[in-house]
């Protein structure tokens with residue numbers, strides 16, 4: 181296992197679920213963390229807990245990844261000792277609704293596309309040039325099984341995650357000849373706030389999603405993210421699909 185002690189890891193969507201679990205795993209491994217999300221108070225709570233538990237240094241950025249001008253201005257002005265990001269975990273994402281396309285809400289589509297696709301692109305465009313210039317780094321995209329396998333009502337969400345899959349594959353080609361690594365982690369069902377966000381805060385409907393099977397936990401995913409990030413420098417794990425045993 182390669183050490184990531186003192187490496188700088190930028191995690192988007194760190195205020196809950198998979199992103200927060202990644203923050204814990206990377207903090208325990210000795211990394212310094214740039215934590216990005218819109219809910220600053222959640223990031224502050226997490227940073228305080230990581231400081232107490234592991235002595236972790238954090239930089240908190242309250243940012244909507246879909247807000248291009250703010251992403252560009254914030255990430256181009258990182259403090260000098262935080263600017264050389266070693267690992268980028270593009271995790272911020274969401275699903276809205278499970279409607280048939282012809283009954284769907286355009287606003288929901290825009291939110292998913294702006295966050296899952298454009299947000300990932302904006303953050304990557306800001307961070308990746310430094311990695312290429314330094315000839316070191318690792319971009320880890322959190323995709324989804326939805327990018328491989330469509331399901332009823334998945335339409336726009338599935339399309340955004342298929343875009344993440346395709347972008348990861350294309351980036352692998354763009355990065356040939358550099359030492360920068362690129363990985364996609366594509367989970368099946370994970371129990372986080374994701375379902376509640378999908379159903380616009382309807383907790384009962386969200387909980388029903390997990391009935392009858394044991395879903396993955398955010399920690400199951402973070403464990404694999406850290407595994408990919410700590411392989412020897414010549415090893416690139418292109419794609420990992422993680423599924424609950426009971427999910428088809």
Ligand code: NDP
Nearest residue numbers: 193195196197198218219244245272273324370372373374
């Ligand atoms: P959560 O809802 O728990 O976490 C989503 C995170 O994304 C939050 O921290 C949220 O923070 C952040 N986020 C959402 N929109 C934005 C935005 N515009 N700008 C910045 N941050 C944003 O869900 P998960 O942890 O489950 O989801 C993480 C990733 O995993 C997503 O990309 C999701 O698509 C993917 N995934 C999830 C699966 C599941 O079953 N849970 C399965 C497969 C993939 P805040 O609201 O504070 O901005």
